[in-house]
Amino acid sequence: MRFQTPRGTHDMLPSQAHAWHWVESSFSKLARTYGYSEIRTPMFEDIELFIRTSGETSDVVSKEMYEFVDRGGRRLSLKPEGTAPAMRSYVEHSLGAAGGVTRLYYVTPVFRYNRPAKGRYRQHHQTGLELIGSPAPEADAEIIEMTVRHFQALGLRDLEVQLNSIGREACRLAYREAVLNHMASYLADQSEEFQATAQKNPLRLLDTKDPETRAALEGLPPITDYLEPESKARLEAIERLLAEAGIPYRISPDVVRGLDYYTETVFEITSGDLGAQNSLCGGGRYDNLIKDIGGPPTPSVGVGMGIERALLVLTELGLVPSAEPPMAFAVSGVPEASASVRSLAREVRAKGMACLWDVEGKAIKAQMKQVDRSKVRFALIVGSDELAAGTVSIREMATGEQVVVPASEVAAWLDARR
Structure with a gap:
């Protein structure tokens, strides 16, 4: 089921x-x-x-x-x-x-x-x-x-x-009587339940959307007169x-x-x-x-x-703003870069920015598909060359432009581009 x-x-x-x-x-x-x-x-x-x-x-x-x-x-x-x-x-x-x-x-x-x-x-x-x-x-x-x-x-x-x-209460009591007197002939033709409700609180009649009731209210003086x-x-x-x-x-x-x-x-x-x-x-x-x-x-x-x-x-009316995409996706180009990618993601998050990473150890091609689906602004790629040099390749997904930044400076680099 x-x-x-x-x-x-x-x-x-x-x-x-x-x-x-x-x-x-x-x-x-x-x-x-x-x-x-x-x-x-x-x-x-x-x-x-x-x-x-x-x-x-x-x-x-x-x-x-x-x-x-x-x-x-x-x-x-x-x-x-x-x-x-x-x-x-x-x-x-x-x-x-x-x-x-x-x-x-x-x-x-x-x-x-x-x-x-x-x-x-x-x-x-x-x-x-x-x-x-x-x-x-x-x-x-x-x-x-x-x-x-x-x-x-x-x-x-x-x-x-x-x-x-x-x-105030005295005003409402007087106006209740005025409403009931004005609506008397109309109420006489309504169901007992309708009449009972009207008797208990006639002011609710003023709040109705029913066309017939609204027509019957025509000519009733406003409560402000009372x-x-x-x-x-x-x-x-x-x-x-x-x-x-x-x-x-x-x-x-x-x-x-x-x-x-x-x-x-x-x-x-x-x-x-x-x-x-x-x-x-x-x-x-x-x-x-x-x-x-x-x-x-x-x-x-x-x-x-x-x-x-x-x-x-x-x-x-088209007034709802678009959702802000996650800032980054940390990509491990080789298995031995996984620990560095996890550490990188933690540093980015510590700056208050959203950063995803692949928890399943997939190949880089599959990870880049996840990057596209996630609609992040930047891919943070750590391959064998970057791992050896202590750097990260940062790709801006909207333009395809790519820069190389020291790993220790990535979080600050992203923070400056919020």
Whole structure:
């Protein structure tokens, strides 16, 4: 029997690894320049963590979680998103005990049982940012700016922030009633399950892609009409900060996000390079999340970005850089040169450069075929003449040009040509 990857999953193959490393390292470097520290959380958590934070009626909890009971009778779930585990860790380990703001970033797999599609997997990977401990609009603006800078660093242009506020609890309660009143006749014709979901969280209707539901929403006043003065002032402050940073944005009343823990600011990042399916990622503020999982009231804001989605877009636009080939392949022209070749390879690697060699003792013709297949920049050839003279013949594979260099100077010679 031949086994395959489970439906909705994929292997990262050697030919794809450089693209993944490029995205992940670019993100991590950016996060560190803003003073963020990496956090890593387990692949699975107590299922109640996600029920309490994402909402029992959310698609994530009601339809998409990989849940199981372990041998100790504990009800667990593979993590469907990265924010709740990061917040759980923040509370459990008292990361905010010293006071002030805590800045965290992560790169993690997440798991959702959804319908697989192009760029959409049941196991996918997220990069994320969390700024914990500040209610200031400057915190929201920092997260949004970092998200835009991340995609700009990868080469994406024509980026725009779709910005909205879903206000405080009183505002959301009033708007929920407004949505239900506006949609009453439409909901009456829907299934009991649809009606029950809408009753529990009517704001999710705004996030729908269903054409009929979207048509029924026509004429509904935006939630910004219901904002309290403090929420309006926050939104206006974020607008000023984004304008100051030169980041294009627009107020988008349809942006509400699909998880229950969001409060106040919500946003998505879109790119004009992408056509109709132009959304890259989203995030927002969740001032009640830490309190909901047993911690003290702690204002927080963050974002999650899908790596597969980004790579799909970057590949289609031709923005993924070519993989850097290995620097060299050390070739033994005669059996008695094998020890010298191994020593040479070690010296090159000690300088931080990749160097291959033939582990099977093949003839030089077969080794040179390996050199071609490996796509290295240089072949380091040690034959009987070179062995006797203490030299190495270095062939540049792209041009065929060859020079002779003392064996003790090869590593430095290559280092100068990185």
